[in-house]
Amino acid sequence: MLVLEKRPEPSALWRWLAPILAVVLTLVAGGVMFAILGKDPLAAIRMIFWDPLFNETFAAYARPQLLVKAAPLILIALGLSFGFRANIWNIGAEGQYIMGALAAAGVALALYPLDAWWLFPLMIVAGALGGFLWAMIPAFLRTRFGTNEILVSLMLVYVAEAFQAAMALGPMRNPEGHGFPGSRNLQDYPAAHNAELVAGTGMHWGVVTALLAVVIGHIVLNRHLFGFQVRLTGQAPKAARFAGVDADRLVVICLGISGALAGLAGMFEISGPSGQVSIDFNIGYGFTAIIVAFLGRLHPIGILLAGLLMALSYIGGELAQFGLGVPAAAIKALQGMLLFFLLGVDVFTNYRLRWQPGRAG
């Protein structure tokens, strides 16, 4: 009979093979799903994963958009990955994203119409601080009272959502908006606008920051004492304690980093692609980033690739919707399959299948 046997140590080969196999399995299962829906599976897969990159009608526009869509996912996922490695579970990045965006937009709108070079840097600081402080609430409650940071950070998402609706209807409402909710559009506010750095490339300060964060994250995780502490705490909490890792300090730092990066993502989004504080401008980046973090195996380079892959599935998914009439839910299912297969295949990193001659009777 076949048995699953724990490997003496995780397989390096499978660690690389697992994501590739997961993608292949997703393509196969997704193809079957499209066929059941009555769509040509090859055409659908091609439209989702190939056309945004290489179709001559779409690629020139879609390639830069890939960066725009992936940047907030990468930035947030990277922040989350530190905590996740150390078993510190910030599930409320969505709330920190909102509060970062509101802090940044609040600064810009309070100073409207200001034309000063320092406004944008100030907004960056405000954005990071907004997300950071929002993440400090679960950090404080956990270190002081032992509350569960999963629940607290998640609940604070709903508080942040209510706060954003109140802002869009109240203090931040556009005085020239004819009574409709929503702030001024920051895209029309040059000093506050996170515009494309080079037209047509999709590169804005958020993309630059996300790429920088990947590099810095990689260095910190592999070359820095903090990275070592994070990895050690995740793999062997007891050993970490003996090695002198201050668990509370680690909680505060990990939640702080993820909060600040989520806040930054919100800041770059609200001042650029999204532009406007509305009653519901948050669109789930904070939650999708959790998938990206795991898909990227909590590894900075992996997160970069996972973020781009996820962005591709969104952009290609839209093409498949209007091009082939594939329902939006099928695209979501495809994204879910990706994570499902990755976690499934991941078993083989730590375990192996072995044929054990069964004993008769």
Added chain:
Amino acid sequence: MTMKRRTVLAGLAGTTAAAALGVPTFAGKDKVKAGFIYVGPVGDGGWSFQHDQGRKAVEAAYGDKVETSYVESVPEGADAERVMTQMALSGHDIIFATSFGYMDAVQNVAKKFPKVKFEHATGYKRAPNVATYSSRFYEGRAVIGTIAGMVTRTNKVGYIASYPIPEVIRGINSAFIHARKKNPNVEFKIVWVFTWFDPSKEADAAKALIEQGCDVIMQHTDSTAPMAIAEKAGITAFGQASDMSAFGPHAQATAIIDNWAPYYVDRVGKVLDGTWKSEDTWGGIASGMVAFAPFNENLPAEVKAAAQKMIDDIKSGAYHPFTGPLNKQDGTPWLKPGEVADDGTLAGMNFYVEGITDTIPS
């Protein structure tokens, strides 16, 4: 199908209206590709579902001469802009953006694709290739207000409101005015849920209103949850956006149905024959944009008759739901006897009429 065209919001959007004066002419087409973007899933049973019914009507009307496509659950902001850009790149001739929050995204994409025509629902920014359209839902509210005033026994009508924006406030005012006309003792209890679609929140609001003694529930949110709660509690409710009688066969007195089909067929037809122009349309019962589900057979005959008379009078133009004398909530006069509210005031309505005890959240 003739559409009543009115230059609503002309005072509000003077700049954009002026920009639309230099309207370019577009040549006709043999075949038109029409794209639709929806803010919710087509299966929401309400807002997006009704827009999709309009899309299907376009297909049925023009057959081979039209090709339609849609993307559902498109978030407002950058994603909407990207979806519309990709639609424009892939050769769509006209794109319907069916949520208020798509407004700035429509403007951005329309600038980049001057040959593609855009139609934006419920917004106020136009351009030579951007038209706007909306529906006079408040006409429907006058009808359900009439019914509510007549059927309530507790004199308490519950109202589940989404966001304090002019469209919602207008609806509350219209329903209240006409409930009071039939029943001077009627009171409105209003719950703001700050969402367009959240079945559990809407259900909680409905339950709270029923506990406070309301025996009629109105909603300006999109899910069928309040209808289901009303059915269970054995009280009266009204369907929103589409016929929700499947969820409340006894509860649903009628439903205000958003019927976008005639407008969509008309506009796509104008792209086909080359007569499309940027304009603003605010259609109501008369143009077919506001329609009703059949009255519940359990409604008393005089209630049905009063509701039908209201529909007929609004349709013929004999009656306008905002006709004076009407005072604002604080008692200051708004409309003199016989005076009719102008569209500009209605479009930006941010006050309650006299008699409503709620305060508008801000």
